[in-house]
Amino acid sequence: MLHDVEVVAQAGVGARDGKVKAELAVNWINPLNADHTLMLQAATGEDDGWSNRLGARWHWRLGRRQALVGSVTGIRLAGSSAHAPGIERRSSVAWSTALLYSF
Known part of the structure; x- marks a missing residue:
């Protein structure tokens, strides 16, 4: 049942502000066929x-x-991040697409 699931934990210190940043994510990778792969991710993190x-x-x-x-x-x-001064929106959606070429 838990095939192709990975848990990723990352922690580091910001180069500019020196603050600790951390993230915990769960990725589910589903190879649909030889040419198509779908990955779903749920994550939580602390970065400002x-x-x-x-x-x-x-x-x-x-x-x-x-x-x-x-x-x-x-x-x-x-x-408290959602209610901090200067926050206009609590939620956002971003999308991207890329064409990759390997050398």
Whole structure:
């Protein structure tokens, strides 16, 4: 049941502000066939406040050296981060697409 699931924990110190930043994520990787892979992610992290994230990424291998990657991510600020001065929105959605070429 837990095939192709990975748990990722990251921690570091910001180069500019010296603050500790941390994230915990769970990724579920589902190879649909030889050329298509779907990855779903749930994450929470602390980087100038707490945020929660849900995302999906689709990887399509076009050829031996080319791939097309598309992703969509929803982010929601939590706790005191959501009510901090200057915060206009607690939630946002970002999407991206990329054409990769391997040398």
